[in-house]
Amino acid sequence: MSPSARRTGRPRSAEADRAILGATRAALVELGWAKLTLGDVAARAGVAKTTLYRRWASKCELVVDAIAAAFDEHLEATDRGSLHADVEAVVIRLGALLQRPETGTALMAVIAEAMHDEALRCRVRSAIVDRQKRLVTVGRERARLRGELPREEDPQESARNADLIFDTVAGAVLHRLMISAEPVDPRWARDFTDLLLYGLTGADSGGAAAGPAPQGAQKPAGSV
Amino acid sequence: MSPSARRTGRPRSAEADRAILGATRAALVELGWAKLTLGDVAARAGVAKTTLYRRWASKCELVVDAIAAAFDEHLEATDRGSLHADVEAVVIRLGALLQRPETGTALMAVIAEAMHDEALRCRVRSAIVDRQKRLVTVGRERARLRGELPREEDPQESARNADLIFDTVAGAVLHRLMISAEPVDPRWARDFTDLLLYGLTGADSGGAAAGPAPQGAQKPAGSV
DNA sequence: CCCTTACGCTACGAGCCGTAGCGTAACTCA
DNA sequence: TGAGTTACGCTACGGCTCGTAGCGTAAGGG
Numbered sequence: 001m002s003p004s005a006r007r008t009g010r011p012r013s014a015e016a017d018r019a020i021l022g023a024t025r026a027a028l029v030e031l032g033w034a035k036l037t038l039g040d041v042a043a044r045a046g047v048a049k050t051t052l053y054r055r056w057a058s059k060c061e062l063v064v065d066a067i068a069a070a071f072d073e074h075l076e077a078t079d080r081g082s083l084h085a086d087v088e089a090v091v092i093r094l095g096a097l098l099q100r101p102e103t104g105t106a107l108m109a110v111i112a113e114a115m116h117d118e119a120l121r122c123r124v125r126s127a128i129v130d131r132q133k134r135l136v137t138v139g140r141e142r143a144r145l146r147g148e149l150p151r152e153e154d155p156q157e158s159a160r161n162a163d164l165i166f167d168t169v170a171g172a173v174l175h176r177l178m179i180s181a182e183p184v185d186p187r188w189a190r191d192f193t194d195l196l197l198y199g200l201t202g203a204d205s206g207g208a209a210a211g212p213a214p215q216g217a218q219k220p221a222g223s224v
Numbered sequence: 225m226s227p228s229a230r231r232t233g234r235p236r237s238a239e240a241d242r243a244i245l246g247a248t249r250a251a252l253v254e255l256g257w258a259k260l261t262l263g264d265v266a267a268r269a270g271v272a273k274t275t276l277y278r279r280w281a282s283k284c285e286l287v288v289d290a291i292a293a294a295f296d297e298h299l300e301a302t303d304r305g306s307l308h309a310d311v312e313a314v315v316i317r318l319g320a321l322l323q324r325p326e327t328g329t330a331l332m333a334v335i336a337e338a339m340h341d342e343a344l345r346c347r348v349r350s351a352i353v354d355r356q357k358r359l360v361t362v363g364r365e366r367a368r369l370r371g372e373l374p375r376e377e378d379p380q381e382s383a384r385n386a387d388l389i390f391d392t393v394a395g396a397v398l399h400r401l402m403i404s405a406e407p408v409d410p411r412w413a414r415d416f417t418d419l420l421l422y423g424l425t426g427a428d429s430g431g432a433a434a435g436p437a438p439q440g441a442q443k444p445a446g447s448v
Numbered sequence: 449c450c451c452t453t454a455c456g457c458t459a460c461g462a463g464c465c466g467t468a469g470c471g472t473a474a475c476t477c478a
Numbered sequence: 479t480g481a482g483t484t485a486c487g488c489t490a491c492g493g494c495t496c497g498t499a500g501c502g503t504a505a506g507g508g
Contacts, residue, residue, distance in 0.1 A: 049497090051454080054455085115402070179335055191388050199422040201422065234483080
């Protein structure tokens with residue numbers, strides 16, 4: 001529906017939107033996903049419960065919009081001069097974002113719900129996932145210009161690789177924080193970046209040989 | 225409490241346990257996490273609701289036990305002769321496991337809840353996470369014996385690396401399936417394994433590095 | 449001034465939660 | 479065999495949240 005289609009009548013209060021989304025984040029911090037009720041959010045925001053239901057069909061969609069704002073605020077791909085530094089920075093940033101009490105937990109819960117709700121999945125994708133994915137695209141483009149990565153001819157294969165890297169980076173950070181329940185500190189970020197850039201066989205992250213000199217020549221004979 | 229401490233009185237029905245856990249998995253498939261109610265599970269299992277509450281304190285703990293069985297059944301580290309093949313097999317296996325309608329979704333939801341519940345986090349850790357982590361340990365040990373990976377002296381650093389690899393592999397699969405909502409097919413498994421082993425920069429860009437690449441020398445990881 | 453839309457407020461039926469109470473079933477030990 | 483102990487099935491209940499309906503009022507547009 002275009003904005004011009006809603007010219008008549010009382011306009012929706014933009015301030016109410018901000019208040020509701022803010023109250024949602026606050027409630028997520030204090031109560032967590034499970035104990036968060038829409039009635040409570042409405043009370044915190046100072047609006048009627050019915051107003052909330054007029055704008056969002058379900059708790060999930062509300063929370064998606066609430067945390068999407070946090071993702072937009074805290075995710076940007078800054079140029080740090082090298083692919084290694086860029087990846088490391090993104091990992092730290094994403095870790096800090098998911099470590100916040102309202103984002104990571106809520107994202108997990110919403111994703112879980114989205115497996116049974118196609119519309120919600122689309123909303124999550126456009127509001128959160130696709131925007132994160134852009135970081136990978138931008139970072140790879142910069143690395144290519146620096147000569148750190150080879151050129152890619154096939155655009156389809158390029159997209160596939162971008163998805164692969166995105167899943168690897170974001171997945172590792174998410175898993176570390178949510179499932180292993182351990183912090184994404186600078187050392188882990190460095191170790192992971194080494195692993196991502198040089199691989200298991202190449203660099204022994206943490207040890208003496210962390211340089212880009214892969215000793216991967218000692219591959220197995222019977223690979224199959 | 226040791227099993228000998230409960231010798232007197234009527235013993236708990238082991239069949240009821242199986243029925244309840246089975247009913248939980250079935251209900252997860254049909255209803256999903258959000259719409260799953262304990263009353264419904266009890267009805268499916270043919271037991272009284274009170275029996276259910278006597279054994280599990282909450283919906284979360286019940287579901288943890290229910291999906292932990294699935295993890296135990298479908299996760300084993302089979303020796304396929306090379307590190308590359310082993311990793312690929314684990315990725316496929318884990319993907320198939322998380323793709324089942326009752327496991328992945330429920331795991332996400334439970335993890336989300338566990339962020340606010342220390343006891344539940346411990347339960348998840350011992351029932352699911354630690355057992356998965358053993359796959360990494362076993363696989364790396366085999367690779368070391370084959371000479372595919374260097375020896376590690378520092379046990380502490382070794383544990384850190386195992387955690388890192390675990391988060392990277394499991395996280396990537398989880399993210400691919402749950403958040404990107406794309407399948408973990410053989411091609412993706414191969415691409416990811418290449419990335420994990422040879423890294424973003426390594427791979428075939430150097431030419432000889434990926435020489436002994438098994439089946440399919442058109443390894444695309446270099447064109448990252 | 450009328451029309452349209454949004455808002456606040458109240459009230460309501462519905463559903464699930466988690467527990468209490470009771471009588472019965474199963475198993476152990478003396 | 480009988481007493482003690484524990485688990486089970488069943489019913490019922492207060493409490494909470496949900497999502498909606500209805501009403502009167504506020505804020506814009508033609």
